[in-house]
Amino acid sequence: DAMVIQNPRYQVTQFGKPVTLSCSQTLNHNVMYWYQQKSSQAPKLLFHYYDKDFNNEADTPDNFQSRRPNTSFCFLDIRSPGLGDAAMYLCATSSRTTEAFFGQGTRLTVV
Amino acid sequence: DAKTTQPTSMDCAEGRAANLPCNHSTISGNEYVYWYRQIHSQGPQYIIHGLKNNETNEMASLIITEDRKSSTLILPHATLRDTAVYYCIVRVVNYGGATNKLIFGTGTLLAVQP
Numbered sequence: 001d002a003m004v005i006q007n008p009r010y011q012v013t014q015f016g017k018p019v020t021l022s023c024s025q026t027l028n029h030n031v032m033y034w035y036q037q038k039s040s041q042a043p044k045l046l047f048h049y050y051d052k053d054f055n056n057e058a059d060t061p062d063n064f065q066s067r068r069p070n071t072s073f074c075f076l077d078i079r080s081p082g083l084g085d086a087a088m089y090l091c092a093t094s095s096r097t098t099e100a101f102f103g104q105g106t107r108l109t110v111v
Numbered sequence: 112d113a114k115t116t117q118p119t120s121m122d123c124a125e126g127r128a129a130n131l132p133c134n135h136s137t138i139s140g141n142e143y144v145y146w147y148r149q150i151h152s153q154g155p156q157y158i159i160h161g162l163k164n165n166e167t168n169e170m171a172s173l174i175i176t177e178d179r180k181s182s183t184l185i186l187p188h189a190t191l192r193d194t195a196v197y198y199c200i201v202r203v204v205n206y207g208g209a210t211n212k213l214i215f216g217t218g219t220l221l222a223v224q225p
Contacts, residue, residue, distance in 0.1 A: 101157070
């Protein structure tokens, strides 16, 4: 049974058109992460939540925002997608000390 | 944040042990070493983690040097399905605050050959 679910698996958006990616979890973990992974590169942490506390990485562009309305859900908003934002976006969850569980990712294409 | 260094790629013959090294020379005393792998186009999969002692589970063994500056992931009997990118990660945990990062290293592409 999937524990970290990302929807959709594939997303096509137009250049400059806002897009939202979603992530849900059934593990009741208090930490949720968003990563960006470009082709042949390692996943790059964009930001993470510890409960409701938002932690942004210093080099995450302002174009990327996130919302966590409750424990189970977390959203990644890209305000004005550019061609360089095409990537796989990975969501993960963990408790403070357990391993992280990853979703299958959303592959974003910008046209 | 502690960084990790891994070889870009490695080959291993099917049925043989695969030994994947990782350098984390700037690791702090309360930081764990985690290993994940990622098969093409899938989300990373947890393998094993440790702090100081060697660890073993059904998937792999983790050997951490006494000074904790490096570690080795051992897949005892590699199969073709073990072909993947293996990531060594140092877990950054701020017990006094709310940050709890998981920063990926460069990864090693392990190719298991028939």
